[in-house]
Amino acid sequence: MNPATLATRHAQALMGALGRLARAPLATILTLLVIGLALALPAALGLLVTNAEVATGGFSQAVDMSVYLKSGETLQQAQRLARRVRTMPGVANVTVISAAQGLRDFRKYSGFGAALDALTSNPLPNVLRIVPRAEASSAADLERLRLDIGAWPEVDVVQLDAQWVLRFNAMLGVLRRLVLTAAVLFGAGVLAVIGNTIRLEILNRHAEIEVTKLVGGSNAFVRRPFLYTGMLYGLGGAVLAWMILEAVVIGLTGPVARLAQLYGSAFVPTGLAARQCGVLFGGGVVLGWLGAWISAHHHLRRIEPRA
């Protein structure tokens, strides 16, 4: 069969599948609704994670580490150490906060100005403030950096003041895993729904399939319209899921924006990005095709012509 004929056959199978779905609108809509809801749930969780990441913006960058040097170490010594830290892997930036600078800041922000005047000498040490790279900000990476620097003889204490950021990131990690789990579970659900729908369709068209095989229709030929039906279900369900999500986002925009405003943020929730839409629609089509293929492969084999 030449490519043009094959393309015509595929177009015919697609149009046939479309026509068949259009001729039973209620059944088609119900099936699409089930698939759409099943796809919308994991997609909504995914959207929650993306929005949480956007809403909390620079949080993951907020991790930093304060290295308090022993009180005997001079400012020159601190600057020398800062140069050394800067060359270490996983370090984005290092600033030296001199003892004098530290005292000025403390006087300014603490409100103990008068009490500090009573001191004859500056009790504060020189401090290095280290900002790790984002890709080296896991709890394990930070802990390793803390132990490394803490072992140096010039260093008194290393304070890692980012527990809550790590916890927040870990929570996002849990959510992301949840998205994946939900996607797998509901994806299996979609497979089952489409597979069962195709099975019923095959049973309904038993006579037609038998005659087609009788006049020499190959399994691929008989299977093709069902695969297109499955793909259309998957794509239609994905589009429906997208519409559901858009509606949810529009509904939530007002309340969420008010909430964000109370936290001094200009955050507004966003819908699926183009890439995420691509994953949703592509996933729908693949699930539809796969569900139909499994069902058709299983059931079509049983239909053999009997004269």
Add this chain to the structure above:
Amino acid sequence: MIQLERVTKRYPNGREALTNVSFFVDRGEMVFVTGRSGAGKSTLLKLIALLERPTRGTMTVNGRNTGTLKVRHIPAFRRQIGVVFQDHKLLADRPVFDNVALPLVVAGAPLKEIDKRVRAALDQVGLLGKERMVPVELSVGEQQRVGIARAVAGKPALIVADEPTGNLDPELAVEVMRLFKRFSDVGVTVLVATHDQHIVREFGSREIVLESGEVRGGDPDPLPSLVATR
């Protein structure tokens, strides 16, 4: 075209429908298979259309050994054979045109070609102009002829027909047989199973008589020397 050597067909329920059947049909021949119902005519046609496989013996149809042909080659094999069924096996919810076009569609013929050949086939069976009707709107005889049009539309090398005149009045039956004869005249091999002795006498073609699953008369034309060369 068709060659059976000591072919036996036993169904899973133990019934032996054909026993040691041997015969030979040459390319372009028209042959009648006769016998009472239950004699094995239908089983023979099922074996030829590869709806069933022989239990024992060797069977070659259109150059293919139907006992060993791989399942994935069966569709292509069936496309070379036009089968006319006693109960038509038409799609009741599709118009006549679609029914006749089906073998051409599965073979991947271009649309123009399909249109041309469906009309030609319907013309040959005298049903041109009824393309858009569905089978239930037609008489039984007309339905039978739609089945024949479908069998010949794909220009098969071999046509097998199971009681194609069973539901037709004598006049129409002769008409249908003349149609088959015309196909055989242009080189198509035709094998017709029938119990209508009148038809067989009228056409004077070679006859193979089946009785209780065995060849009991007629002219099975075994011609071993001829067989060996094919």
